[in-house]
Amino acid sequence: MSRFKFFDEDESIHVENKVDAEIGEVIDSEQTEPIILKYRCEQTVATKFNNVITNHATTKREFHVKNKIDKGNLIVEVLLFDNIIQINPSNLSEAMDLFSSLDLIKCNVTVQVDSETGKINKILNYGEVLKNWESFKKNIKERYSFLRSSSAEIELQKFIYLAEAQIKDEKLLIEDIHAKLFFDLFFDRYLVNLSEVYKPYTLNYSSQLFEGVSVPLHVSSEIVFEKPEFVELKKQSKIDLKEIDTSNIKKQYDQKFQPIVGYKFSSYDFQYQVRQVINTDLSLIEEADVFLAEEVKNNVEIIVDYKLRRIE
Structure with missing residues (x-):
């Protein structure tokens, strides 16, 4: 499963009831009133060539979430309530606007959660997502009907083709959402089984620098602080270069980056660190800080700093 895709009208949630029931206590119930959650997330992404920043993007998002149990299944409704993007250089802003608008379709979903992994296993409003995509596709075709440059038109058609191929395959769409x-x-696993969150695991990272390259990340967890209702975890990963197609990475580097950077391929590295606070009473995430860095050492690097906070 791919992960961590960074480049990716205001609505409101009407709430009639809030409940204090814990998910762990109601998991076997036929149906529960929703637990209402709000999160704000801030992400900064920077790309460096020769240790000099060449582009920089900041994204601020607010998500509204409803959790409920229906016939023994955990159902989660997610609404992307606010979506603010700033990018430098500004000539990239129009492309970012397209991806941002597309996220309003992908991120507004009602899903069923896998009872073992805590991941999404089904999009319950998939028909609505498809309908919204068709409207979006029609609108952008009309918006860019003035295009006269064949290369610009080809790029737009490529964007539409790739997005549609992904959205019209529910499995691929779920993978992209998780990215x-x-x-x-x-x-994550804490939603369904708190004892699982402390165990090591492996996830596959989809490279942001090299197309089609998957990087297995072997993640370990360490308890930093805990009290009855909260636990703070520190997670970090290691990579094994024997599991990575470094020949493909080098080939792509020579074609894509060396003409810009000048220097020959050095070595590939990746860092992944997470600080996470989990509410063990309600089985929900309170906050998280994520640091990601993918690089060909000293030559090209992409850095991500991500902060998630639950708000009232």
């Missing part, structure tokens, strides 16, 4: 850091952090 967004909020969903990867929120939908």
Whole structure:
């Protein structure tokens, strides 16, 4: 499963009831009133060539979430309530606007959670997602109907083709949703089994520098602090270069980056660190800090700093 895709009208949630029931206590109930959650997330992404920043993007998002149990299944409704993006250089802003608008379709979902992994296993409003995509596709075709440059038109058609191929395959869409850091952090094992969150695991990272390259990350967890209702975890990963297609990475580097950087390929590295606070009473995430860095040492690097906070 791919993970961590970074480049990726205001609505409101009407809430009639809030409940204090813990998910762990109601998991076997036929149906429960929803637990209402709100999160704000801030992400900074920077790309460096020769240790000099060449582009920089900041994203601020607010998510509204409803958790409930229905016939023994955990159902989660997610609404991307606010979506603010700033990018430098500004000539990249129009492309970012397209991806941002597309996320309003992908991120507004009602899903069923896998009872073993805590990940999404089904999109319950998938028909609505498809309908919204068709409207979006029609609108952007009309918006860019003025295009005269054949290369620009080809790029737009490529964007539409790739997005549609992903959205019209529910499995691929779920993978892409999980590639967004909020969903990867929120939908995790703590939702269904708190004892599992301390165990080591492996996830596959989809490279942001090299197309089609998957990087297995072997993640270990350490308890930093705990009290009855909270636990703070520190997670960090290691990579094994024997598991990575470094020949493909070098080939792509020579074609894509060496003409810009000038220097020959050095070595590939990746860092992944997470600080996470989990509410063990309610089985929900309270906050998280994520640091990601992928690089060909001293030559090209992409750095991500991500902060998630639950708000009232």
